[in-house]
Amino acid sequence: MKKIALILMGCGGVGRQLLHHIVSCRSLHANQGVHLRVVGVCDSKSLVVAPDAHPSELDDNFLLEVCRVKGDGSSLSKLSGFGACRVFPDSELTAKVFDIASHLGKSTGLAIVDCSASSETTEILSRVIDLGCCVILANKKPLTSTMEYYDKLVSQPRQMRHESTVGAGLPIIASLNRILSSGDPVHRLVGSLSGTLGYVMSEVEDGKPLSQVVKTAKSLGYTEPDPRDDLGGMDVARKALILARLLGRRITMDSIKVESLYPDEMGPTVMSVDEFVSKGLPLLDKSICERVAKASVSGNVLRYVCVIEGTRCEVGIQELPRDSPLGRLRGSDNVLEVYTRCYNKQPLVIQGAGAGNDTTAAGVLADILDIQDLFP
Known part of the structure; x- marks a missing residue:
């Protein structure tokens, strides 16, 4: 049985779903000759580790209790009296992760799995690579940090996986890596990479007011608690930066032109969430409706x-042919069109569910299993 030791950073929706996947897939993985050994779990406040990270692990009942506690909105420190584990406060978190990484990284192996949404994990991840650890990312922020950190993270490509940073569980990163390694140059990428904005744009195409569509999306749980986090386009911009750097573009976030669907005077420092939803959004209905009608006259639709x-990297609303893969997009699916020498007139199209904790966690789990050959 091949044993892969893991430390999970981040116990939000994706992290908790990953733990559920690990527990529920025990028999499947056993048949494949693999055992995923969770030796530590941390949130922003605490790190919970097995008594001895070398031979022991956090058992499945404990992992499910982690999910319950975090699902209730509590800190992992609440688990200090539950089972055989050790709890470390945030002041000792980094040092303890390095201690485990130093102990396991170059002996039995260790994978650090980042399912947080924090930029504070970047420093830890860039250092554990040198300790022989593998890094699995769902968190986009480390890969959209400075070029110095990016270069460090990708310096050991066999030890690094980040499929779920773009398109949740869709095989976007793997497909592009296969194309690039074959020597087929990628000329152009066009993608709808936000399930929320994909839903919004396909709904306004049907004549519904933007304000109504966003309110519905918020009620369905498609948007962040503040819909401006989606409508501002920064999530898509981070995904675009990851893809651009994968193609060899040495650029930063400042290099990307980002179109926000709301003006600065409706920003978080000016309007509360409730004010934006009730008063700000209706003021945007007319302009979006006019853009939809103008595109329709030419047989086109609007997509974000x-x-x-080339040197162009931008994020925003584009007019696209109604019968194109992106034009046919409905609902919250993600779509990416890949144009290369081999896929020139007819692009490679990758489409499917591109959002959701379950889908994203499944992509992370697949990445973990993909590195099993690096473990003894």
Whole structure:
């Protein structure tokens, strides 16, 4: 049985779903000759570790209790009296992770799995690579930090996986890596990479007011608690930056042109969430409705997309042919069109569910299993 030791950073929706996947897939993985050994779990306040990270692990009942406690909104420190584990406060978190990484990284192996949404994990991840650890990312922020940190993270490509940073569980990163390694140059990428904005744009196409569509999306749980986090386009911009850097573009976030669907005077420092939803959004209905009608006259539709072509990297609303893969997009699916020498007139199209904790966690789990050959 091949044993893969893991430390999970981040116990939000994706992290908890990953733990559920690990527990529920025990028999499947056993048949494949693999055992995922969770030796530590941390949130922003605490780190919980097995008594001895070398031979022992956090058992499945404990992992499910982690999910319950975090699902209730509590800190992992609440688990200090539950089972055989050790709890460390945030002041000792980094040092303890390094201690475990130093002990396991170059002996039995260790994977650090980042399912947080924090930029504070970047420093830890860039250092554990040197200790022989593997890094699995769902968190986009480490890969959209400075070029110095990016270069460090990708310096050991066999030890690094980040499929779920773009398109949740869709095989976007793997497909692009296969194309690039074959020597087929990628000329152009066009993608709808936000399930929320994909839903919004396909709904306004049907004549519904933007304000109504966003309210519905919020009620369905498609948006962040503050819909401006989606409508501002920064999530798509981070995904675009990851893809652009994968293609070899040495750029930063400042290099990306980002179109926000709301003006600065409706920003978080000016309007509360409730004010934005009730008073701000209705003021945007007319302009979006006019853009939809104008595109329709030409047989086109509006989609919120990222475009990477040459030195161009931008994110915003584009008019696209109604019968194109992106034009046919409905609901919250993600779509990416890949144009290369081999896929020139007819692009490679990758489409499917591109959001959701379950889908994203499944992508993370697949990445973990993909590195099993690095473990003894």
